[in-house]
Amino acid sequence: MTGAGQGRVAALFLLPAMALMTGIFLVPLAGVAHQSVTNPAWTLDGYVELTTSKLFLRVLWTTFEISLSSSLATLLLAYPIAYHLAKQPPRRRALLMTLVMVPFWTSILVKSYAFTVILGQHGAVNSILAWSGLPTVKLLFNRVGVIIGMGHYLIPFMVFPILNSLLAQPPDLAKAARVMGAGKARIFWRVTLPLSMPGVMAGFLLSMILSLGFFVTPALLGGRKDMMMANLVDMYTRETLDWTMASAIAMILLMLSGVLIAALSRTGGGKGILGGAH
Amino acid sequence: MRGREPMAGEGRSLLSMAASGAAWFAYLFLLMPSLIVIPISFGERTAVEFPPPRFSLDLYHQYFFEDQWMAATALSLRVAMGATIISVVAGVLAAYALVRCEFPGKKLVGVILLSPILVPIIAVALGLYLYFNALNIRGSELSLILAHSVITAPFVIVTAMAGLRHIDANLEIAATVMGAGRWRTLSRVTLPLLKPAVVAGALFAFLLSFDEVVIAWFVAKTASPTLPVAMYSSIQWSGVSPVLAAISTLLTVLSVTICLIVAAVTGREKR
Numbered sequence: 001m002t003g004a005g006q007g008r009v010a011a012l013f014l015l016p017a018m019a020l021m022t023g024i025f026l027v028p029l030a031g032v033a034h035q036s037v038t039n040p041a042w043t044l045d046g047y048v049e050l051t052t053s054k055l056f057l058r059v060l061w062t063t064f065e066i067s068l069s070s071s072l073a074t075l076l077l078a079y080p081i082a083y084h085l086a087k088q089p090p091r092r093r094a095l096l097m098t099l100v101m102v103p104f105w106t107s108i109l110v111k112s113y114a115f116t117v118i119l120g121q122h123g124a125v126n127s128i129l130a131w132s133g134l135p136t137v138k139l140l141f142n143r144v145g146v147i148i149g150m151g152h153y154l155i156p157f158m159v160f161p162i163l164n165s166l167l168a169q170p171p172d173l174a175k176a177a178r179v180m181g182a183g184k185a186r187i188f189w190r191v192t193l194p195l196s197m198p199g200v201m202a203g204f205l206l207s208m209i210l211s212l213g214f215f216v217t218p219a220l221l222g223g224r225k226d227m228m229m230a231n232l233v234d235m236y237t238r239e240t241l242d243w244t245m246a247s248a249i250a251m252i253l254l255m256l257s258g259v260l261i262a263a264l265s266r267t268g269g270g271k272g273i274l275g276g277a278h
Numbered sequence: 279m280r281g282r283e284p285m286a287g288e289g290r291s292l293l294s295m296a297a298s299g300a301a302w303f304a305y306l307f308l309l310m311p312s313l314i315v316i317p318i319s320f321g322e323r324t325a326v327e328f329p330p331p332r333f334s335l336d337l338y339h340q341y342f343f344e345d346q347w348m349a350a351t352a353l354s355l356r357v358a359m360g361a362t363i364i365s366v367v368a369g370v371l372a373a374y375a376l377v378r379c380e381f382p383g384k385k386l387v388g389v390i391l392l393s394p395i396l397v398p399i400i401a402v403a404l405g406l407y408l409y410f411n412a413l414n415i416r417g418s419e420l421s422l423i424l425a426h427s428v429i430t431a432p433f434v435i436v437t438a439m440a441g442l443r444h445i446d447a448n449l450e451i452a453a454t455v456m457g458a459g460r461w462r463t464l465s466r467v468t469l470p471l472l473k474p475a476v477v478a479g480a481l482f483a484f485l486l487s488f489d490e491v492v493i494a495w496f497v498a499k500t501a502s503p504t505l506p507v508a509m510y511s512s513i514q515w516s517g518v519s520p521v522l523a524a525i526s527t528l529l530t531v532l533s534v535t536i537c538l539i540v541a542a543v544t545g546r547e548k549r
Contacts, residue, residue: 006380007379007381009379010379011381013372013374014371014376016367017391017435018372020364020427021428024424025402025405025428029397029405031405032404032405032408035408080298080300081304084302087294103311103312106530108489109513110311111311113513113518113523114312114314117318117523118311124314152307155308185292213398213401215400215492216491216492216510230400230492233401237407247404247408250398250404251401253401257397
């Protein structure tokens with residue numbers, strides 16, 4: 001194909017997708033930006049009000065706390081999975097990977113419903129505790145419930161970057177360390193773990209990005225104190241009908257994710273997720 | 279366990295046992311929510327009990343014979359089909375341009391087309407709420423279809439791009455050399471070879487739209503919600519309503535079926 005011909009074909013083929021993204025994605029997002037500084041004339045009141053709003057500042061802090069703690073909890077479960085997967089022969093690994101993908105393709109409402117059943121006052125966990133004579137614990141409509149629910153959602157996003165960085169390590173490296181007399185624990189702490197850090201960073205950033213915007217899990221598994229930014233946007237949009245405030249919060253959320261996305265694109269492990277290398 | 283080279287031949291250390299233990303605990307945690315809804319769905323209408331005291335299909339009967347659930351399901355099906363068609367047509371064409379053509383601004387176009395994946399969905403939902411309100415079409419089926427197309431299209435594009443990269447471009451060049459025009463090459467060589475990726479992208483797009491709740495929560499009418507929105511309201515206002523176990527089981531079956539079809543379609547391709 002000639003250069004000009006290619007350009008014409010590309011323009012024609014990109015037309016429907018670009019029209020869709022412009023008309024139904026970029027313009028509405030620009031609308032949010034516009035609404036955040038309009039009430040009804042041009043104003044920065046929305047943002048000014050947010051900096052002094054106790055509710056907003058509390059929700060912002062809660063969002064950080066929940067995102068950080070659920071990403072950490074996710075890491076604790078995702079790393080062993082990735083490590084385990086990396087050691088399996090390819091066929092078995094492919095099979096186990098489908099287990100990791102199950103939550104990815106399960107409706108968030110199925111998961112939320114299941115967790116209300118599992119974690120509730122008379123749920124599966126508390127029934128087992130009561131049956132074994134232990135005191136029951138409150139796992140639902142509080143921070144614990146939100147972290148469990150979000151961790152479950154985030155695990156696949158953390159497993160794959162870590163797995164990639166584990167599989168990228170040449171097996172000879174561990175062999176060499178063993179030949180030179182290093183024990184298994186030492187090889188793990190001094191070779192495997194440090195070399196997997198880019199994957200851990202990428203997975204952690206990705207899970208922070210996704211956590212910041214969570215809506216369903218905090219609404220269904222959390223209590224009133226676990227409201228996150230997305231829930232506040234919903235409240236201002238549909239209950240208070242204050243679209244300027246709702247838009248200002250959404251803009252702040254967009255900017256926070258933008259910063260994290262920029263950080264993610266700088267880590268090598270993030271490439272696969274952002275559609276780069278592969 | 280043949281082929282497990284680096285670690286084989288030595289006794290299992292405490293570390294690797296602890297690691298496998300943690301991994302299996304995590305696998306169980308991942309599966310547990312999908313598994314627990316199944317036995318509950320065969321319980322009774324009155325209360326959520328595990329294990330259910332007696333086997334019954336009451337909850338499935340309730341789901342299939344209550345207008346509210348059927349209307350929501352039908353709406354979700356129509357929206358998901360519409361969004362799938364739009365995002366597959368737009369997505370496959372865009373993927374072809376991004377993989378096979380060179381043009382200025384290619385990188386920017388790629389970023390724009392894939393950005394809905396990483397932009398917080400709540401911002402998109404609010405944007406569409408305000409936008410469709412201004413256009414006076416919020417709550418219409420068309421508005422839901424368009425809104426869902428935006429989030430399903432990037433997944434179709436990623437899948438189709440991966441598929442195109444696996445197709446040997448020399449096959450297309452050979453067809454051109456032998457006298458086939460660009461359109462003939464596309465329709466007779468590229469698209470048939472791309473079929474598994476297109477099928478996979480379409481099925482995932484369908485599932486994604488069918489399960490989507492945040493955008494639908496903002497865009498759909500309160501009186502006629504999609505299935506996930508109806509489930510969301512039901513969990514929020516009436517807690518653990520037993521009929522949700524039956525719906526959840528059916529949704530899980532749908533997800534598993536779609537994943538199996540995708541695995542079969544793309545797996546055949548690789549061999």
